[in-house]
Amino acid sequence: MSKQISSVWTREPRPARTPGRSREEIVRATLELLDAEGLDGLSMRKLGARLGSGATTIYWYVENKDELLELAYDHVWGQIALPVPEELGWRDTITTFAHSMRRVMLFHPWVGSLIGRLPALGPNALSMSDRLRKAFALAGFEGLDIDYANAALTAYVFGTVIPEIAWQSSMGGEELDQESMKETFRHVARDFPDLLERLTEINDKVSDTDTLRETSFAFGLTTVLDGLEARLRS
Amino acid sequence: MSKQISSVWTREPRPARTPGRSREEIVRATLELLDAEGLDGLSMRKLGARLGSGATTIYWYVENKDELLELAYDHVWGQIALPVPEELGWRDTITTFAHSMRRVMLFHPWVGSLIGRLPALGPNALSMSDRLRKAFALAGFEGLDIDYANAALTAYVFGTVIPEIAWQSSMGGEELDQESMKETFRHVARDFPDLLERLTEINDKVSDTDTLRETSFAFGLTTVLDGLEARLRS
């Protein structure tokens, strides 16, 4: 009888009654606040105000703020599209999935700060894993290799998008302001001639950074998929 | 004349005088505190106490707490080993690099929460990029492909390690306590029979989760490298 990891998902939720607030309502408001003001903008008092209640009322439905974040976190994973692999074939299925995952994460930038802090144990996260696994099994992977392939793919998406979020947020809500970004980069990279040269090359070839990042993402994605396919053939 | 992205690296540091504290001293104390108590354990007052000074003294050397984190952040990237590619060949070089990066990150788990919040513009981060690029250039990549390969590789490492950190920290400093982890997982995954089946399979084949994660990391790494190599041949 060892003690569980502390998480919302290891405690039974309070049975839902008709009167009063509900967990769903609270999570919905949490998501709105997170999307509107980011992780720092979420406070129990603001959330209470949005719900038309006292701040500490929330603690009746949720043990603490982290549990609230776990709930919001898992909700996001539910928004990722994963086509039925039997119809599209595994490569297109995974590709679609990866792009959808990226889009969803960029739309809810605050998840970037949660991935390193909260384990993803919610039903949506698990269901995502489950369906992803089926796609990889259909591709021909067996046993633990299914999990390894799964981990590699999601790792690539996470690792790409998380720094993207950092950039996006450090440019602070403003319009892209590409020129100032280049200026900044020129300044900090002044001691690295090769990096500077690369920067001007990028300037020549690529018009805006959004498509650059998307191209880079696609490049890495096919790289990973090619690597996985190589495994299947050996 | 557009305004810069706000960052320590875009401001000239205060010229160093002999008396009083120094930036290096403060960063060192910051790192100690971060390693000892994590990101939440770092507060200006605690840091001041450790330095034997008032909390607000720090603001003479640093604009705000985020700048302090940027400095500590960049310091970590300086600890990653990157062999000389001409000696080892690019694959071994990158492999060594990736493992070193993972080890360093796991040793300073708080970086996991910073990757999604602060852009990596410090000299160590840039120097890492620079040297990585050289390795990929030596491998045979050209032009933007060098950056894409670079991005793909670091994305994979980031994306693997960041969730690892989440697990590590959610088990709260305690010894691994594998049994309770399995118990937790069995509980949350109770509605996903395939996942449960996979879990027992893992239990049979793998003794401890540390080596499991390491195997998984190595699997994904060779996957990415294989994918990159496939690009080179086409």
Place this chain on the structure above:
DNA sequence: AAAACCTCTCGCACAGTGTGCGAGATTGGT
């Protein structure tokens, strides 16, 4: 020697945080 001027320290205060507690309101069952 005196005055002016930097460089640096830090106590105080402010607005804000998560959340424990306990008193009260609201509800449903008898």
Place this chain on the structure above:
DNA sequence: ACCAATCTCGCACACTGTGCGAGAGGTTTT
């Protein structure tokens, strides 16, 4: 009408980052 369970929330506590302005200490100029 009474009781017990369920739910709300004001207050308080310890804590956060940081703006401000008074002062200390040292160096340079007059």
